[in-house]
Amino acid sequence: GSMILESDPATGAVRKHYIGMVNMLDILAHIAEAGDDGAADADAAPGEAVDLDRRMAVPVSSVIGHSLEGLTLWTLHPNTSVLDCMETFSKGVHRALVPLESAAENVVAVELVEAAPAYRMLTQMDVVRFLRAHGAELRGILSRPVRDAGAVSEAVFAVASSTKVIEAVRTMRATSLAAVPVVDAAVDAQILQDGRGKRVVETFSATDLRDCPVAQLRSWLGIGVTEFKKKVSVYRASGNDARAGDEEEERRQRKMVTCSPESTLGEAIEKAAAHHVHRLWVVDEEGLLAGVVSLTDVLRVVREAALGEDQELHDIVS
Numbered sequence: 512g513s514m515i516l517e518s519d520p521a522t523g524a525v526r527k528h529y530i531g532m533v534n535m536l537d538i539l540a541h542i543a544e545a546g547d548d549g550a551a552d553a554d555a556a557p558g559e560a561v562d563l564d565r566r567m568a569v570p571v572s573s574v575i576g577h578s579l580e581g582l583t584l585w586t587l588h589p590n591t592s593v594l595d596c597m598e599t600f601s602k603g604v605h606r607a608l609v610p611l612e613s614a615a616e617n618v619v620a621v622e623l624v625e626a627a628p629a630y631r632m633l634t635q636m637d638v639v640r641f642l643r644a645h646g647a648e649l650r651g652i653l654s655r656p657v658r659d660a661g662a663v664s665e666a667v668f669a670v671a672s673s674t675k676v677i678e679a680v681r682t683m684r685a686t687s688l689a690a691v692p693v694v695d696a697a698v699d700a701q702i703l704q705d706g707r708g709k710r711v712v713e714t715f716s717a718t719d720l721r722d723c724p725v726a727q728l729r730s731w732l733g734i735g736v737t738e739f740k741k742k743v744s745v746y747r748a749s750g751n752d753a754r755a756g757d758e759e760e761e762r763r764q765r766k767m768v769t770c771s772p773e774s775t776l777g778e779a780i781e782k783a784a785a786h787h788v789h790r791l792w793v794v795d796e797e798g799l800l801a802g803v804v805s806l807t808d809v810l811r812v813v814r815e816a817a818l819g820e821d822q823e824l825h826d827i828v829s
Contacts, residue, residue, distance in 0.1 A: 515584055515608060517629060529584060529608070529630075531575035535717035540577035540684040541566055542720065542728070543677070563732075567725045578687060584608060587633060594817055596638055601811035605789075606634040635806040636787065642813060643784045646777055652816040653777030660776055660812045663793050663802040669694040669706030670715060672737040678702050679715055679736050690716035692792050692800060693736055706800045711792050713740060713767050722747055769794045772801060776812065779804050 517527035544566065585607035587596060599607060610627030646653055657663050669692045670679045682702040683691060694709040715736045720728065723743060731739050770779050770791045779791055783806060793802040 515586060515630070517627060530572065532580065532584060532606070533571055533574050534578065534580070534605075534689075535721060536580075536683075536687070536689045537574045537577040539680055539689075539717040539720060541569075541574045543681040543684040563729050564725065577684070580605060586610070593638065593641060594814060596633065597810045597814040597817075600635045600638060601807060601814050603807050604635075605806075606632055609633050635789065635810065636784070638810060639780055639806055640784050642809075643780050646780075649813075650777070652813055653780065654775050656773045657770065657776055657779050657793070657804050658772035660816075662776060662779070662804050662808040662812045663772060664805070664808060665707065665802040667692065667706045667792070667800060667803045668703040669696075669709065669711070669800065670702060670736060671696045671698045671704070672712060673735040674698055674702060675733055676736055676739045677732040680720075680732075683717070690714055690790060692803075694800065707802070708799050710798055711767070711769070711794060711800045713737065714792070715740065719743055767792070770804060771795065776809060780809060783809070 515529040516525045517529070518525050542563065585599060585604050587599065587607045587609050589609055589611065591609075596607075608630045609632070611629045611631065612627055642649060642653070652660070668686070668688065670682070672693050672695060674693075679691065679702065683689070686703065691703070691714070692706050692711040693713045693715050694704075694706050694711050696704065696709050719740060723731070723746070727742070727746060731742060734742075768782050768786045768788050768791055770782060770793055772793055772795070774793075782791060783789070790803050790805045792800060793804055795801050
């Protein structure tokens with residue numbers, strides 16, 4: 512188990528023990544298992560509904576580990592350089608704990624065995640926003656097109672707009688994908704299909720399930736992902752008075768964020784930070800899917816540039 516402990520600053524007594532981390536992908540995977548034991552498919556509504564109710568009532572600790580990241584708590588020393596943080600995050604780690612005070616060596620580790628008065632969370636997005644804030648100083652690397660910089664992954668899996676939510680969720684669980692593009696195409700027998708060359712219409716992600724209470728989610732698991740997103744949007748607008756008047760927030764949530772192969776790294780960072788998304792779908796001049804740029808890709812190529820000949824960049828992130 513984890514040895515990350517939070518201690519009382521006055522007495523040194525342990526008051527918290529961090530045992531793991533739960534994100535929306537863990538919850539997505541947990542939901543995806545609804546009905547696996549008793550229902551033959553997503554249409555077996557009675558058994559599936561009961562199973563979903565049971566799964567949503569379990570202790571949160573039982574959800575830890577559905578995604579690999581939840582099993583491993585990364586810890587960064589407070590004096591770790593941004594460059595070393597980028598090394599960790601460029602390998603697909605999305606977040607790490609940073610003790611406010613530390614007696615340990617200045618190392619990057621999966622788990623530092625120590626007790627600190629408190630911890631803060633550092634994420635990929637925090638580092639991307641740091642790069643955004645230093646855009647003028649980093650214009651050498653940030654002015655490069657994402658394709659030329661090597662930030663575009665052409666392996667991009669998609670689902671059709673009419674794919675049932677439960678089928679998409681189960682497939683995303685099996686492939687550890689937190690989000691997939693939704694394309695204008697026929698439903699494929701394999702659910703996930705090669706998205707390249709197809710028109711992307713929106714994104715389906717684990718966070719789309721965030722605002723759905725169990726009562727609605729149970730009845731919506733068998734509908735298509737596009738219809739599901741429309742229902743979620745209507746529910747957000749009508750079911751929460753605080754959000755109902757926030758039209759700008761609703762537009763931001765519905766907007767699909769894309770870039771072109773010729774978009775610069777700086778433009779990709781700006782879009783990701785402004786819309787708080789962890790990936791940009793890359794589309795060609797005809798609006799057809801050509802790949803994906805993730806925060807992991809962005810941090811990897813910026814770090815590689817810093818380790819190369821760009822001494823000014825190295826000085827900024829060291």
